[in-house]
Amino acid sequence: MSRGKSTNNLKRRSGNNQPRKNFLIVVEGEETEYNYFNSLKRELRLPTIKIEIVSANGGDPLVIVNEAIKLNNNIKFEKVDQVFCVFDDDNKPEKYKQALNRAKEYNCTPITSIPCFEFWFFLHYYYTPSPFGSYNELRPQLEAEMRKAGILKQGEKYDKTDKLLYSKLQPNQEMAINNAMKLENKHPNEDGCTNPSTKVHHLVQELKNQKDFK
Numbered sequence: 632m633s634r635g636k637s638t639n640n641l642k643r644r645s646g647n648n649q650p651r652k653n654f655l656i657v658v659e660g661e662e663t664e665y666n667y668f669n670s671l672k673r674e675l676r677l678p679t680i681k682i683e684i685v686s687a688n689g690g691d692p693l694v695i696v697n698e699a700i701k702l703n704n705n706i707k708f709e710k711v712d713q714v715f716c717v718f719d720d721d722n723k724p725e726k727y728k729q730a731l732n733r734a735k736e737y738n739c740t741p742i743t744s745i746p747c748f749e750f751w752f753f754l755h756y757y758y759t760p761s762p763f764g765s766y767n768e769l770r771p772q773l774e775a776e777m778r779k780a781g782i783l784k785q786g787e788k789y790d791k792t793d794k795l796l797y798s799k800l801q802p803n804q805e806m807a808i809n810n811a812m813k814l815e816n817k818h819p820n821e822d823g824c825t826n827p828s829t830k831v832h833h834l835v836q837e838l839k840n841q842k843d844f845k
């Protein structure tokens with residue numbers, strides 16, 4: 632199995648050897664998003680679903696969507712019920728829009744964030760409809776909120792590679808979901824291009840809902 636891929640061969644308690652659903656989640660790299668969804672998967676310990684998390688090894692939104700399509704069409708790859716592509720605009724608006732259109736064309740669900748995935752983390756502590764120009768503009772505000780919460784020490788910087796980040800954020804997960812829903816209600820994001828915005832809560836809720844599915 633290639634690097635950047637995580638497989639969970641969980642079986643239904645009923646004794647059926649096949650999981651009820653098979654999800655494919657394709658993310659940008661092998662750090663922030665990859666670690667986050669792997670940690671969520673481990674926490675939920677879903678007995679009726681198989682989750683495959685794959686790194687596309689690239690920051691281009693179109694690369695992520697194309698990798699998802701390739702894997703979904705690969706006859707050697709297990710049949711997938713739902714495909715999720717996790718990406719942000721990466722300051723490449725044209726490729727971002729192409730990725731959105733291509734995902735729709737191939738029935739992949741885009742899990743987008745603008746300006747970056749870290750906006751989802753920011754919503755764990757603070758609600759805002761104010762736009763951000765870039766990750767570099769958002770990061771200091773995220774760090775300030777994480778210091779207030781005691782997650783970062785004074786002078787400590789946000790670390791994208793922190794494998795414990797999910798567990799540190801998890802106590803405020805419901806707040807993040809509520810803030811994301813509030814933002815979506817007040818500032819509709821049908822085209823996926825609203826700044827700021829995130830659809831990460833949709834995937835988090837989808838996975839959490841599977842835990843209650845018998």
